[in-house]
Amino acid sequence: MARYGMVIDTKKCVGCMDCVVACKTENQVPEGFARDWIVYDTTGVYPTLTTEIRSERCNHCDNPPCVYCCPCGASHIHERGGVVLVHHEKCVGCKACMAACPYDARFVHPEGYVDKCTLCIHRVEKGMDPACVAVCPTHCMYFGDLEDANSMVRRLLNEQRSHVLLESAGTKPQIWYLY
Amino acid sequence: MNPVRELIITRHNEMVDPLLNIWGMEIAIYLFLGGMVAGMMIILGYFLFKGRHKELRCSCALLPGLSIILLSIGMLALFLDLEHKWYFWNMYLTFKPASPMSWGAWILLLVYPALLAAAFLRFPEPLRAAFPSINNVVVKFQGKQVFVRFIGILNMVLGAMLGIYTGVLLSSLGARPLWSSSLLGPLFLVSGLSTAAAFVHLIAKDPYERVLLAKADNGFLTVELFFIILFITGLLTSTEVHIESARLLLNGSYAPAFLVFVVCLGIVIPLFIQSLAVSRRIRHTPAAPIMVIAGGFILRLVIVYAGQASHWGRISLLK
Numbered sequence: 001m002a003r004y005g006m007v008i009d010t011k012k013c014v015g016c017m018d019c020v021v022a023c024k025t026e027n028q029v030p031e032g033f034a035r036d037w038i039v040y041d042t043t044g045v046y047p048t049l050t051t052e053i054r055s056e057r058c059n060h061c062d063n064p065p066c067v068y069c070c071p072c073g074a075s076h077i078h079e080r081g082g083v084v085l086v087h088h089e090k091c092v093g094c095k096a097c098m099a100a101c102p103y104d105a106r107f108v109h110p111e112g113y114v115d116k117c118t119l120c121i122h123r124v125e126k127g128m129d130p131a132c133v134a135v136c137p138t139h140c141m142y143f144g145d146l147e148d149a150n151s152m153v154r155r156l157l158n159e160q161r162s163h164v165l166l167e168s169a170g171t172k173p174q175i176w177y178l179y
Numbered sequence: 180m181n182p183v184r185e186l187i188i189t190r191h192n193e194m195v196d197p198l199l200n201i202w203g204m205e206i207a208i209y210l211f212l213g214g215m216v217a218g219m220m221i222i223l224g225y226f227l228f229k230g231r232h233k234e235l236r237c238s239c240a241l242l243p244g245l246s247i248i249l250l251s252i253g254m255l256a257l258f259l260d261l262e263h264k265w266y267f268w269n270m271y272l273t274f275k276p277a278s279p280m281s282w283g284a285w286i287l288l289l290v291y292p293a294l295l296a297a298a299f300l301r302f303p304e305p306l307r308a309a310f311p312s313i314n315n316v317v318v319k320f321q322g323k324q325v326f327v328r329f330i331g332i333l334n335m336v337l338g339a340m341l342g343i344y345t346g347v348l349l350s351s352l353g354a355r356p357l358w359s360s361s362l363l364g365p366l367f368l369v370s371g372l373s374t375a376a377a378f379v380h381l382i383a384k385d386p387y388e389r390v391l392l393a394k395a396d397n398g399f400l401t402v403e404l405f406f407i408i409l410f411i412t413g414l415l416t417s418t419e420v421h422i423e424s425a426r427l428l429l430n431g432s433y434a435p436a437f438l439v440f441v442v443c444l445g446i447v448i449p450l451f452i453q454s455l456a457v458s459r460r461i462r463h464t465p466a467a468p469i470m471v472i473a474g475g476f477i478l479r480l481v482i483v484y485a486g487q488a489s490h491w492g493r494i495s496l497l498k
Binding site for chain 2: 020032038041042049065070071072089092112113165169170
């Protein structure tokens with residue numbers, strides 16, 4: 001059983017936002033909204049500060065609170081790769097999933113339903129990478145099957161230091177960041 | 180030197196950034212009216228169980244109709260909050276046991292027949308002559324105490340479920356630290372009971388009921404205050420994000436509304452006034468019940484807004 005995930009190398013990411021533009025173009029994300037975004041996270045004690053640049057999106061969690069709280073089954077786990085998706089025609093726009101997501105990865109589409117990153121499942125099903133991964137000029141983003149020991153994403157996680165976002169929230173995110 | 184944490188996010192999704200703002204007045208109104216109707220159903224159920232429906236001036240004649248009206252207003256507020264309104268029927272095409280909102284949708288559907296059954300027991304006098312056949316059935320069932328008690332218990336059980344659900348709806352959303360407390364369910368239930376007792380106290384025609392409900396309200400307010408203290412203590416003894424979320428209510432931007440309007444004017448002062456009234460040192464006054472009802476509404480308002488301001492990742496940056 002495949003488990004799709006992404007590995008993003010924060011040492012290579014320059015925050016160019018090509019991934020954001022590619023996502024908006026590929027998925028026709030309405031103006032003023034974003035399914036993925038860039039975060040500049042600066043930490044440390046002056047003058048020893050470090051900045052991590054991350055391309056963030058829905059974490060397609062293994063333990064997705066957005067799916068559990070949905071009253072009508074609109075938020076669901078796709079049979080292929082464990083990707084978390086929203087059935088637009090089932091969504092009533094109650095926004096419980098938005099409140100349940102600790103990453104604030106969801107938004108209300110102007111047409112009324114809740115929208116978010118789909119990991120470009122329509123491209124993946126055709127054997128292509130998600131749009132954000134395909135356009136990254138520094139090749140800092142990797143997409144693949146985390147269950148496959150020979151996949152690039154699994155090898156990177158085995159070989160390098162990595163972290164996920166808000167691990168303490170207990171949602172088991174499947175977007176990993178190398179640092 | 181203090182550690183530095185600076186977060187720049189190139190995202191500005193409406194209702195999400197800079198702070199989550201998905202639920203506003205409509206949800207506060209829905210939670211408040213849902214809680215109050217839950218309390219009214221429990222009081223109504225108790226009166227039916229005790230056989231008070233035979234009393235001419237019993238408020239159980241008014242409560243079913245008022246509950247249906249108030250709950251319908253609350254559900255209208257909930258409907259107005261939905262972003263994909265005309266798909267609302269999807270909630271009734273499935274049942275999701277893990278989703279409190281799904282439970283709530285089905286509980287609300289069961290509440291109406293229970294209230295209609297209670298209304299049926301006190302079929303309005305002017306309609307009796309117009310519909311003699313219905314009147315005959317009403318008279319038949321009114322005499323069957325087992326049936327009346329069953330309706331009473333049904334209203335009490337569904338009322339308790341509805342009252343707890345309004346709190347569990349929020350407490351199941353663990354991504355918002357302020358809401359992630361199992362005490363929100365019991366707190367909203369007892370707050371619903373206190374506002375319902377205050378409301379019935381205001382409309383009751385029978386002096387016995389007014390005194391009974393003032394005494395009951397004092398008990399509910401005391402328990403509510405106790406639950407609020409436990410709720411805050413629970414957050415303050417938890418993780419850093421929970422402590423930060425409790426500070427929103429204690430010395431943060433929501434502290435004035437919470438401490439002044441919910442705790443002082445909504446609980447402590449009316450409790451003091453009603454204690455004097457019950458011990459016959461002063462006359463019963465509508466001021467105390469009105470303050471309790473207003474405090475119950477502001478409690479929902481504060482919890483809804485402050486909960487959205489609390490966040491696992493960003494709260495320490497928002498101090």
